[in-house]
Amino acid sequence: MATGTEDVTGYIIAPDPQAARLTRAVEGVDQTGAPARIAVVEERPLTIFLNGHEIVTAMTIGDYPEYLALGFLRNQGMLREDETIIAVDYDEEIETVVVRTASQTTYEEKLKKKTRTSGCAVGTVFGDMMEGLAGVTLPAGEVRTSWLYALAHRINRTPSLYLRAGAIHGTVLCRRDRPLVYMEDVGRHNAVDKIAGWMLSERVSGADKILYTTGRLTSEMVIKTALMGIPVLASRSGFTAWGVEIARQVGLTLIGRMRGQRFICLAGAERLVWDADPDLVPPESPRHRRKGAGG
Amino acid sequence: MATGTEDVTGYIIAPDPQAARLTRAVEGVDQTGAPARIAVVEERPLTIFLNGHEIVTAMTIGDYPEYLALGFLRNQGMLREDETIIAVDYDEEIETVVVRTASQTTYEEKLKKKTRTSGCAVGTVFGDMMEGLAGVTLPAGEVRTSWLYALAHRINRTPSLYLRAGAIHGTVLCRRDRPLVYMEDVGRHNAVDKIAGWMLSERVSGADKILYTTGRLTSEMVIKTALMGIPVLASRSGFTAWGVEIARQVGLTLIGRMRGQRFICLAGAERLVWDADPDLVPPESPRHRRKGAGG
Numbered sequence: 001m002a003t004g005t006e007d008v009t010g011y012i013i014a015p016d017p018q019a020a021r022l023t024r025a026v027e028g029v030d031q032t033g034a035p036a037r038i039a040v041v042e043e044r045p046l047t048i049f050l051n052g053h054e055i056v057t058a059m060t061i062g063d064y065p066e067y068l069a070l071g072f073l074r075n076q077g078m079l080r081e082d083e084t085i086i087a088v089d090y091d092e093e094i095e096t097v098v099v100r101t102a103s104q105t106t107y108e109e110k111l112k113k114k115t116r117t118s119g120c121a122v123g124t125v126f127g128d129m130m131e132g133l134a135g136v137t138l139p140a141g142e143v144r145t146s147w148l149y150a151l152a153h154r155i156n157r158t159p160s161l162y163l164r165a166g167a168i169h170g171t172v173l174c175r176r177d178r179p180l181v182y183m184e185d186v187g188r189h190n191a192v193d194k195i196a197g198w199m200l201s202e203r204v205s206g207a208d209k210i211l212y213t214t215g216r217l218t219s220e221m222v223i224k225t226a227l228m229g230i231p232v233l234a235s236r237s238g239f240t241a242w243g244v245e246i247a248r249q250v251g252l253t254l255i256g257r258m259r260g261q262r263f264i265c266l267a268g269a270e271r272l273v274w275d276a277d278p279d280l281v282p283p284e285s286p287r288h289r290r291k292g293a294g295g
Numbered sequence: 296m297a298t299g300t301e302d303v304t305g306y307i308i309a310p311d312p313q314a315a316r317l318t319r320a321v322e323g324v325d326q327t328g329a330p331a332r333i334a335v336v337e338e339r340p341l342t343i344f345l346n347g348h349e350i351v352t353a354m355t356i357g358d359y360p361e362y363l364a365l366g367f368l369r370n371q372g373m374l375r376e377d378e379t380i381i382a383v384d385y386d387e388e389i390e391t392v393v394v395r396t397a398s399q400t401t402y403e404e405k406l407k408k409k410t411r412t413s414g415c416a417v418g419t420v421f422g423d424m425m426e427g428l429a430g431v432t433l434p435a436g437e438v439r440t441s442w443l444y445a446l447a448h449r450i451n452r453t454p455s456l457y458l459r460a461g462a463i464h465g466t467v468l469c470r471r472d473r474p475l476v477y478m479e480d481v482g483r484h485n486a487v488d489k490i491a492g493w494m495l496s497e498r499v500s501g502a503d504k505i506l507y508t509t510g511r512l513t514s515e516m517v518i519k520t521a522l523m524g525i526p527v528l529a530s531r532s533g534f535t536a537w538g539v540e541i542a543r544q545v546g547l548t549l550i551g552r553m554r555g556q557r558f559i560c561l562a563g564a565e566r567l568v569w570d571a572d573p574d575l576v577p578p579e580s581p582r583h584r585r586k587g588a589g590g
Contacts, residue, residue: 024536028561031440031573036559043514043535059514059537145326166552167511167533186513186535216462218481219338219354238462240338240481241319242354257461264331266323278326 010154013181013198017164022061039165043186049098050078060190061161061168064183065090067197068190069097075196075224077132133223138231138251139207146276148234150177151212152258156284160184162214171195173230174210188215189224196228206230217243217256226250232271234258239266260284305449308476308493312459317356334460338481344393345373355485356456356463359478360385362492363485364392370491370519372427428518433526433546434502441571443529445472446507447553451579455479457509466490467507468525474507483510484519491523501525512538512551521545527566529553534561555579 016022023039030036047057048069055078060068066088073079084102091097151174161168161184169188173181173195183194192213199206206229213235215221219242225233226246233247234255244266247254253268261281265272311317318334325331342352343364350373355363361383368374379397386392446469456479457463464483468476468490478489487508494501501524508530510516514537520528521541528542529550539561542549548563556576560567 026534026536026539026561028559029564029567030560031556031558033567033569038534038559038561040534040536040539040561043537165533167513167535186511216481218462238460239321239333239335240462241321241335242338244321244335261326263326264323264333265325266321266333266335269324272324272328274328 010178011158011180011182013183014158015160015162015170015182015184016063017159017161019063022063022161023165041161041165041168041186045095047096048072049096051098051100051104058190059186061185064194064197065097067183067194067201068185069099069197070200071193071195071197072190073099074200075193075227077227079200130223132227133246133250136226136229136250138226138229141208141231141271142273143210143232143253143271144176144273144275145278147174147177147210148255148258148263149261149276149281151179151210151234152236153282155179155182155212158182170214172212173199174212175208176210179212180209188213189220192221192224192228196224199228210234213237216240217247217254219243219246222246222250222252222254226252231268234263239264305473306453306475306477308478309453310455310457310465310477310479311358312454312456314358317358317456318460336456336460336463336481340390342391343367344391346393346395346399353485354481356480359489359492360392362478362489362496363480364394364492365495366488366490366492367485368394369495370488370522372522374495425518427522428541428545431521431524431545433521433524436503436526436566437568438505438527438548438566439471439568439570440573442469442472442505443550443553443558444556444571444576446474446505446529447531448577450474450477450507453477465509468494469505469507470503471505475504483508484515487516487519487523491519494523505529508532511535512542512549514538514541517541517545517547517549521547526563529558534559 023041025037026040027035027037042061043059044062045057046060046065048055050073070088085099086102087100089098155172160170162170168184168186169191170182170184171191172179181195181198183191185191209230210232211225211230215235216237217235217239219240222233222243223246232253236258237256239256244254247267251268253271255263255265257264260283261278318336320332321335322330322332337356338354339357340352341355341360343350345368365383380394381397382395384393450467455465457465463479463481464486465477465479466486467474476490476493478486480486504525505527506520506525510530511532512530512534514535517528517538518541527548531553532551534551539549542562546563548566550558550560552559555578556573
């Protein structure tokens, strides 16, 4: 295509950069004082309820609110994997999602824990997330380097809100060399939570998946990936020491600084199969290179 | 200097990329399967107490814990500007900071509000932050484009944890063309909170300052800057629509996408004085260009 972006027919869910609700044209001035008009991403509150309880207000671009709510609650350990969800009601006008379950959830227990922390855009109950890891066993399996290169190339060229308006994070659920579900959000953890919500809704297993993200490989990102049962997490960005430590503890393959032919693997390298010659990987084009998405 | 970085004598506080406690060497493999050893940033919990109350556990690199605690509480509206702080006690071993005030704080009130949200690494009481804005009036004044170019050039070339290990956000308090206090953290909001804590401790006014950040110009970033009394916020990264809206409401000058000679101003352009010829601004060198710090 003339625009240098690929078709998205391989995706189950791809970004919709033309969706009117997700960006807004804003007028300003540029460095010469001339009028400038650019597209900027929306950022709006979404309050998540679990049965009768108000849980959190997340700042989000606003797409897939039901998946965001489900995935957030699941990744916080507030919904067990076997919980029967009877309804997920989104009300656009009052910016709320209510998740209803058949029986009481573990939420009341969680409330007792005071320690909480967060990544981008939503608070988290960190102690619980770490606890949840105790039961996680990530499956063995191979990750071919040719898949990693194919995924990065394809994802970077997929039309996205990032390419249109910037200031947004992307996370992509992949299988082998194929990107399946590509979510974006102003909060990086919202993008991963939306994927978790989709997986929960569609009863999709993480066992044969690879998670690709534009954000950093922090402890929270590694924990969420492991809780989703996904054995491989890859990113354009760098690592934190604790992220690496947790990945090693749970046996997750952690790949960072993926740019052009280069990457570094700091945990779970036993899954890697070097079937691609890095010298044959084309460098990233400036048009698709991410320039400080920021956080 | 041969390394292409500048001396940091102009700073009151500059990053300390060689500090042993802030990064760790980690071994892994690279894209060819060869052993690789890289420096990665630390990420550790810090639990903040206000008098007898446990408030939050933030994930931080761990420098300036006292400033982080003070700035976090101040930016959350839990400490009034005139509050008498009698002690700030940091205990490295148990990773806590306790801030003690002479009288009861507004915290009990805040607890009643359930709505909360967060940016990177710490939860926030959003409703309160918005409320706090009602009393904010940002002073008029000029921002010369020559200052913006000088700041970006200088900050990008300052030795930093980012240049050493990546995966970290930076925020810099500046006056005219001079960077004064350069904080970095794994959570972007921690970096800005550490600056707020320093300003509170040193009784420094925001009125004649410019805040420069590597992160995105979200609603939370704009609100914090306004609460600190700083009339100008500039970033390498992009905007969210709500960030722009709030900046316009409070009369804050909001400049984004600052790279090389380019930038866009989407709010408060009346403060700008175009005294530099953009064509004379050198492009960013690849060594100092930020490559997707991520969030």
